[in-house]
Amino acid sequence: xxxxxxxxxxxxxxxxxxxxxxxxxxxxxxxxxxxxxxxxxxxxxxxxxxxxxxxxxxxxxxxxxxxxxxxxxxxxxxxxxxxxxxxxxxxxxxxxxxxxxxxxxxxxxxxxxxxxxxxxxxxxxxxxxxxxxxxxxxxxxxxxxxxxxxxxxxxxxxxxxxxxxxxxxxxxxxxxxxxxxxxxxxxxxxxxxxxxxxxxxxxxxxxxxxxxxxxxxxxxxxxxxxxxxxxxxxxxxxxxxxxxxxxxxxxxxxxxxxxxxxxxxxxxxxxxxxxxxxxxxxxxxxxxxxxxxxxxxxxxxxxxxxxxxxxxxxxxxxxxxxxxxxxxxxxxxxxxxxxxxxxxxxxxxxxxxxxxxxxxxxxxxxxxxxxxxxxxxxxxxxxxxxxx
Amino acid sequence: xxxxxxxxxxxxxxxxxxxxxxxxxxxxxxxxxxxxxxxxxxxxxxxxxxxxxxxxxxxxxxxxxxxxxxxxxxxxxxxxxxxxxxxxxxxxxxxxxxxxxxxxxxxxxxxxxxxxxxxxxxxxxxxxxxxxxxxxxxxxxxxxxxxxxxxxxxxxxxxxxxxxxxxxxxxxxxxxxxxxxxxxxxxxxxxxxxxxxxxxxxxxxxxxxxxxxxxxxxxxxxxxxxxxxxxxxxxxxxxxxxxxxxxxxxxxxxxxxxxxxxxx
Ligand SMILES: Cc1cc2nc3c(=O)[nH]c(=O)nc-3n(C[C@H](O)[C@H](O)[C@H](O)COP(=O)(O)OP(=O)(O)OC[C@H]3O[C@@H](n4cnc5c(N)ncnc54)[C@H](O)[C@@H]3O)c2cc1C
Ligand SMILES: Cc1cc2nc3c(=O)[nH]c(=O)nc-3n(C[C@H](O)[C@H](O)[C@H](O)COP(=O)(O)OP(=O)(O)OC[C@H]3O[C@@H](n4cnc5c(N)ncnc54)[C@H](O)[C@@H]3O)c2cc1C
Numbered sequence: 001x002x003x004x005x006x007x008x009x010x011x012x013x014x015x016x017x018x019x020x021x022x023x024x025x026x027x028x029x030x031x032x033x034x035x036x037x038x039x040x041x042x043x044x045x046x047x048x049x050x051x052x053x054x055x056x057x058x059x060x061x062x063x064x065x066x067x068x069x070x071x072x073x074x075x076x077x078x079x080x081x082x083x084x085x086x087x088x089x090x091x092x093x094x095x096x097x098x099x100x101x102x103x104x105x106x107x108x109x110x111x112x113x114x115x116x117x118x119x120x121x122x123x124x125x126x127x128x129x130x131x132x133x134x135x136x137x138x139x140x141x142x143x144x145x146x147x148x149x150x151x152x153x154x155x156x157x158x159x160x161x162x163x164x165x166x167x168x169x170x171x172x173x174x175x176x177x178x179x180x181x182x183x184x185x186x187x188x189x190x191x192x193x194x195x196x197x198x199x200x201x202x203x204x205x206x207x208x209x210x211x212x213x214x215x216x217x218x219x220x221x222x223x224x225x226x227x228x229x230x231x232x233x234x235x236x237x238x239x240x241x242x243x244x245x246x247x248x249x250x251x252x253x254x255x256x257x258x259x260x261x262x263x264x265x266x267x268x269x270x271x272x273x274x275x276x277x278x279x280x281x282x283x284x285x286x287x288x289x290x291x292x293x294x295x296x297x298x299x300x301x302x303x304x305x306x307x308x309x310x311x312x313x314x315x316x317x318x319x320x321x322x323x324x325x326x327x328x329x330x331x332x333x334x335x336x337x338x339x340x341x342x343x344x345x346x347x348x349x350x351x352x353x354x355x356x357x358x359x360x361x362x363x364x365x366x367x368x369x370x371x372x373x374x375x376x377x378x379x380x381x382x383x384x385x386x387x388x
Numbered sequence: 389x390x391x392x393x394x395x396x397x398x399x400x401x402x403x404x405x406x407x408x409x410x411x412x413x414x415x416x417x418x419x420x421x422x423x424x425x426x427x428x429x430x431x432x433x434x435x436x437x438x439x440x441x442x443x444x445x446x447x448x449x450x451x452x453x454x455x456x457x458x459x460x461x462x463x464x465x466x467x468x469x470x471x472x473x474x475x476x477x478x479x480x481x482x483x484x485x486x487x488x489x490x491x492x493x494x495x496x497x498x499x500x501x502x503x504x505x506x507x508x509x510x511x512x513x514x515x516x517x518x519x520x521x522x523x524x525x526x527x528x529x530x531x532x533x534x535x536x537x538x539x540x541x542x543x544x545x546x547x548x549x550x551x552x553x554x555x556x557x558x559x560x561x562x563x564x565x566x567x568x569x570x571x572x573x574x575x576x577x578x579x580x581x582x583x584x585x586x587x588x589x590x591x592x593x594x595x596x597x598x599x600x601x602x603x604x605x606x607x608x609x610x611x612x613x614x615x616x617x618x619x620x621x622x623x624x625x626x627x628x629x630x631x632x633x634x635x636x637x638x639x640x641x642x643x644x645x646x647x648x649x650x651x652x
Contacts, residue, residue, distance in 0.1 A: 008587060011461050014422070015578040049580030062580045 012068060016075040019048070024079030032351055035206050037086060045083070045117065051090040052115025054241070055099060059111035065307045066241055070248035070299060077252025081355055082206035084249050089159055090114045092245060094121030096238040097167045097183055101226035106185065110165060119164035124154040124212055125235050132368050134169075134235060135178035139214060141170035146221045148172075148184060150192070150214040156362075160210030161195055164188045168214075169231045181231030185223040192217030203355045240311060242363050243320035247299040250327035250359060253352060254292045257334040260349065261285060264338055275337070284333040291326040298322060314376035314384040321369035324359040331356050389443035389541050391434045392497065393467065394490060394504035394517070395427040397451050397458035401509055407618045414618065423458040426505025428575040429568040434503050435466045436573065437537055444468045446497065450478055450489050456591060463586035464578035470591035471497070477596040480608030487519035489606045492599045494524060499563055500541055506531050506567040514567075521565040528565035529558050533572050537562070 005013070023041060031037055045051070053069045055061020062068075069091060076083035089095065095114045098106055113119045130136035139152025150170055160166070166186045173180030186193055196211040226234060262285060265276035275281045302319045305312070331353040335342035342349045360366045376384055399405070399419045406415040423431070434445045447462045449455050450473035459470040473489050481489065494502070502524075507514035514530075521528035533555070534547035541562065548556040549569060578586075596603060604610060630640050645651045 007457050007460065008583070010457060011464055011578065011586070012580070012583050014461065015464065015583065019577045044577070047579060048577055053580065062584060064580065064584075 009068065009071060013071045013075060015048075016072050017078075019044070020075050020079045024076070024083065028080055028348060031080060031082065031206060032204050035204070037082060037206065042086070042117070045087065049115075050087050051117030053087075053091045055091075055095060055111055055115040059099075059107055059115060061111065061115040066244060066303045067300060067307055069241070070244055070303045073245055073248040074252040074255075077249040078256040080204070080206070081249050081253060082204060084245065084252075085158065085207040087117075088242075088245065089120055089122040089163060090117060092242050093123035093235075093238055094163070094165070094167060096241065097123070097225055097234045098185070100237055101183070101230060101234050105222070106225070110185070114165070120159060120162055121165045121167070122157055122159045122163040123167045123235075124157045124160070125169045126156050127152065127154055132365055135181070135232065137169060137171060137181065139168070139170040140174075141172050141182060141184060143172070143221065144218070147218040148221055148224065150184065150186070150217045150219065152214050153196075154212040154214075156199065156209045157212055158209055158362075159207050160212055161198055161208055166212070167225065167234070168212075169235050172228050172231075176229065178232040179229050181235075182228045183225040183231040183234040184219060185225055186214075186217070186219055190217055190219055201358065203358050204351050239364070240306060240313060240316035243316040243369075244299060244303050244306065246359055246363055247295065247302075247319040247323035250323040250356070251292065251295050251299060253356060254288070254295065254327055254330045257330055257349070257352060258285070258288050258292060261288065261334045261337045264341075268339075281337055284337055288330045288333055291330060295323045295326055312384050314373050314380075317364070317369040317372040317376075318384075320363060321366055321373065324356075325366060327356045327359060389437055389441045389500045389537070390498045391437055391443055391445045392494060392499045392502040393427070393430045393434045393445060393447050393462065394502060394520070395431065395447050395449045395458060395462055396424045396505075396508045396510075397421045397449065397455040398424045398508050398510040401425065405620065407620055411617045411619060412615070421454055421458065423461055424505050424508045424510075426507060426509070426568055426570070428505075429570065429572045430503035430505055430566075431462045431465055431467060432573045432575040433535060433566070433568060435576070437501070438466075441537065441539075441541060443500075446471060446499075448490060448493055448497075449473065450481070450486060450493075452479070459591055460586050461578060463589045463591075464583040465576055466582060467589075469589055472591050472593045473599065474593050475595040475599075476607075477603045477609075478607045480611065481606065482611035482613040483513045483515035484519055484612045485606050485608075485610035487516050487523055488610060489599060489601065490516070490520050491523035492601050493594050494520075501537065501544065501562050502526075502565045504565065504567055506569045517565050517567045524563075524565075526563050526565060527560050528567060529560055530567045531569045532566050533569050535566060535572065 049062050050072065052061035053064050053072060057063040073084040098110055114121050125134055127137050127139060129138060139150065139154065141148045141150045150168065152170060164187065168184050168186045169181055170184060171180055172182040192215045194213050196213045199209045199211060201209060265281050266274050268275045299319050302315050334349050335353050338347055338349050341347045344350065398421065400422045403419050408415050438445050445467040447459050447467050447470045449459050453474060456472060459472055463470060471493050473493050478489055504517050517528055529546045529548060531549050532546045533549050535544060537544045543559060543561045546558050546560060546566060548558060550556050630637050
């Protein structure tokens with residue numbers, strides 16, 4: 001067994017790490033205050049090819065592996081989770097539906113522009129009455145001549161306010177429940193489609209969530225993605241990559257929080273000693289590092305297996321569940337080690353603490369992950385852990 | 389333009405240096421190695437010249453097996469090919485025997501200009517390029533912060549940093565060695581397509597036999613300099629905090645400065 005990182009990946013990781021250290025970490029405060037990633041940084045991200053990590057090379061992407069994608073997202077997250085979130089539509093659910101289910105024309109029309117970052121994409125599934133139970137969506141799409149007419153409301157849609165192309169999941173045949181759901185490509189500016197509002201959250205809100213409204217929004221029939229009835233499959237089709245991405249981001253954030261906590265503990269003097277000399281603080285650092293190691297090991301194991309073509313929803317669910325819950329504990333300890341400073345806006349800790357809270361909710365709540373994992377254990381034993 | 393860049397892989401600047409028990413070198417276990425930061429400026433400048441004037445960029449590096457990673461990084465930034473002087477015989481070199489090996493690798497190549505960092509941040513000798521230029525019988529310009537290559541590629545105007553922030557402007561005929569300083573440019577980050585392409589770019593490995601040199605001309609044997617001992621500066625002692633009324637404090641401070649620190 002060899003768990004060493006191959007040279008090619010180290011070059012990739014170091015390049016992104018240098019970019020993160022030199023360009024992103026120094027502007028963190030500014031980005032959090034303005035709630036905007038500077039245009040110059042976005043341009044650099046485009047030049048580096050970050051919007052096309054997983055898009056196949058024939059459509060202008062990098063055709064890279066899930067391991068590579070995770071490494072890139074991990075490094076970027078050390079600065080701020082807003083960077084992987086900013087590209088997450090183009091390297092994930094906003095684009096991969098077209099990669100896997102799109103026809104030739106759709107691929108040619110959208111993928112190169114998405115891979116270069118010329119246009120941004122996002123994915124709209126969640127509705128007020130359908131969150132964890134995605135099959136309960138009520139947005140409808142009715143075939144009328146050579147159009148589909150969409151009516152309904154979506155909410156919590158990340159980057160809806162800046163996206164150019166939306167993959168929208170709607171019901172085409174109510175009787176068939178999740179088999180009657182279909183996915184559509186909707187472009188910004190289509191009459192009858194609007195962003196109703198930006199939904200402010202407890203997070204840093206650099207990448208925002210939006211409410212989308214469809215009122216008799218007619219789109220060309222050729223914008224159907226895949227076939228009628230494939231909407232649920234499209235929605236579920238790229239969940240594993242998305243869930244591993246969250247694991248990668250949690251790892252990057254954990255590294256940064258541990259670096260900051262270590263520095264603070266070694267500088268802060270109370271009772272005549274650095275607080276790093278108190279066992280209570282040492283043990284917090286020990287627990288943080290141990291959880292990070294577990295997160296890192298399980299993520300890259302799962303990502304590598306996915307790259308070998310071994311898809312497994314339970315395994316991806318375990319990574320998502322453990323990493324997002326662990327980052328909650330790690331962020332909590334980072335606040336604790338920083339004392340009052342960890343609670344105040346002056347230090348770069350409290351915003352991370354707020355931001356990571358959402359990770360246990362989006363891309364499937366912790367409870368939904370446990371549901372997937374427990375079903376798998378009951379059905380298959382420990383097969384998903386490769387004990388077969 | 390055929391552009392060469394001399395590049396060295398060095399310990400990351402954030403490495404905490406530990407001297408080995410014998411005092412003959414540093415403990416290399418667990419060290420992370422990176423491209424010498426000043427060589428990054430050289431690679432960037434080479435790529436800029438290529439973008440403007442066309443041609444090829446070749447990375448020349450001497451170092452153990454692990455140095456291929458730094459060469460590939462330069463290829464990922466956009467350089468075209470690598471030349472890797474790699475042989476146990478090259479180990480333990482000083483500036484002179486390094487220059488000797490580099491010169492042997494460079495002589496058969498066609499080149500219009502050679503770039504490199506103003507020094508490597510490991511031993512900080514800043515001597516290799518001068519020795520190399522001498523061995524190749526070309527000029528060198530050190531500590532360059534601005535470079536303009538003439539349109540015909542026959543000469544260049546370089547600005548050097550000198551004491552007090554002043555600049556010296558030097559016109560040099562090419563080929564010449566340009567030793568790059570911070571401020572020359574902003575090195576680019578290897579892009580994802582660059583990293584993918586770098587995998588397929590050639591690295592020519594040159595061992596002792598291929599270099600045409602003999603074992604006693606290179607590495608430790610060929611060195612003019614023998615390092616006797618490595619040691620770290622003594623750790624800074626904790627500061628002293630004086631207490632009392634301002635007048636007493638001043639007296640105490642003067643006393644300490646005179647008697648203990650011997651500063652006044
Ligand atoms: C920051 C953020 C970004 C988002 N981005 C997007 C996006 O880009 N596109 C998109 O379509 N959606 C997006 N979402 C929506 C997200 O996917 C949903 O919020 C999530 O699936 C949970 O749905 P819900 O909020 O309706 O909560 P609910 O489903 O109402 O869940 C409430 C609670 O009930 C629990 N629960 C529900 N069902 C079960 C069950 N069967 N067993 C046990 N417990 C259960 C849940 O775990 C949770 O604790 C985003 C959400 C957030 C917060
Ligand atoms: C919201 C808020 C309101 C406040 N209001 C007031 C106020 O009105 N008036 C006022 O005077 N102060 C106030 N404070 C200050 C508060 O009392 C201090 O923040 C608190 O005592 C912790 O001190 P510190 O922030 O300096 O952290 P530190 O003392 O530096 O602690 C940092 C970390 O080291 C640990 N640590 C320190 N010493 C030891 C030890 N011996 N053994 C083990 N672990 C140790 C701590 O538990 C903590 O985890 C407030 C703070 C906050 C956050």
